[in-house]
Amino acid sequence: MFRRSLVLFAALAAVLVLAPAVLAARVHVRVEGKTQTIFGTTEPTLNVQANALDALESASLAGEFYYHVTQSPFGPFVDQIGRYAGAASSGWVFKVNGISPPVGADKVTVKDGDTVLWYWATFSATGGPLTLEVETSIVKGKRCFFATGRNDAGHASRVRNVVFTLDGRRVSSATGVVCTQRGRYAVRVAKTGAVRSRTYSGR
DSSP: OHHHHHHHHHHHHHHHHHHHHHHOEEEEEEEEOSSSEEEOTTOOEEEEOSBHHHHHHHHHHHHTOOEEEEEETTEEEEEEETTEEOBTTEEEEEEETTBOOSSOGGGOBOOTTOEEEEEEEEOBTTBSOOEEEEEEEEETTEEEEEEEEEOTTOOEEEOOSEEEEETTEEEEESSSEEEEOSSOEEEEEEOTTSBOOOOEEEO
16 A cells, blocks of 8 residues: 555656646747847747746746846836846837737747747837848849848838848848848848847758
8 A cells, every 4th residue: 555655646746747848838939138139049949838928037047147027017027138127118028929919928828839039129109119030032043031020010021221140241231132142041130220130040
């Protein structure tokens, strides 16, 4: 009887240990700071317990950076990531799959394959900054990269007057497009007043 109880206890302990891993989602996470990327230029996949706030916690553990959460009447609020605390019309916000949700990060449940972006934003009368993306296709035998920006609602549009970083080389583009020979490249795009893109890596 005693041995049977030990076996049952061990099985229960194993279930309790494994439960968080089973419940966790595999989520792409990136944190873009005021002056530089804080975590995840390529949006690595992390185990995230449940929601977008947990995604920041997972990134903080992986990247060993500081963040602070304060309690407000509307729930937990991220008021600082890294060295910079939010003030006036600037602060820390997030998107899930390119969209800025109308609720707090603790209320947005994430699932496998989702992308969570935390970033420094300065708000204007029209909302937050565009979050940039790199798109690519073959045009007349060349590899072309296109700068796209998403607004808070997730709507994408072509962005002009940007700077691409192509394998470490900066290339300014008034049209938002840069073309080169076919091959494998690491590419990012940036624009003053917008949130820099992740690093696209591929052919």
